[in-house]
Amino acid sequence: MHNEQRKHPRISVKELKAHVSIDRIRQAPIEIDGDVIDISYTGIKIRLNSPLPEKSEGIVKIVIVLPESKIPITIHGEIKHYCPHFEYGLHHGNYSTEEALDELMFECVKQTQTNIAMPTI
Numbered sequence: 259m260h261n262e263q264r265k266h267p268r269i270s271v272k273e274l275k276a277h278v279s280i281d282r283i284r285q286a287p288i289e290i291d292g293d294v295i296d297i298s299y300t301g302i303k304i305r306l307n308s309p310l311p312e313k314s315e316g317i318v319k320i321v322i323v324l325p326e327s328k329i330p331i332t333i334h335g336e337i338k339h340y341c342p343h344f345e346y347g348l349h350h351g352n353y354s355t356e357e358a359l360d361e362l363m364f365e366c367v368k369q370t371q372t373n374i375a376m377p378t379i
Contacts, residue, residue: 266299274325276304282316294322295345302333306344310337318348 274294281287292306302320320333335350 266301268296268298268301268303270296274322277321278304278306279319279321280310280316281319292344300349301338302335302348302350303341304346304348306346309344310340310346320348320350 271294276292276294277289278292279287279289288310290306290308290310292304295303295305297303304320315337318335318337320335321330322333323330333350335348337346338349339347341347
């Protein structure tokens with residue numbers, strides 16, 4: 259069994275949409291939609307609807323509409339991992355406010371708990 263050495267645990271989410279934009283130096287910005295796969299207090303993994311151009315450097319802005327309250331939350335970060343199938347790992351720990359992350363994490367945990375099937379007795 260693989261034991262992750264992460265400071266903050268990941269929370270797997272379903273049906274959480276994200277809009278990603280990257281402001282690039284001397285190039286046109288990138289705008290693309292996708293789905294959040296998992297999230298923690300310092301990172302987020304997203305599956306985009308199409309691939310990013312190689313080496314898409316710049317500050318990434320992710321807008322996520324909270325599932326229950328429908329409040330949009332903006333997270334800023336940078337791409338750290340390029341994964342297969344248009345999946346990307348982003349670090350946001352130093353870029354986002356703790357209050358915004360608390361609200362997002364609370365709703366993600368709540369959504370995960372609601373989606374867990376309860377066994378019938």
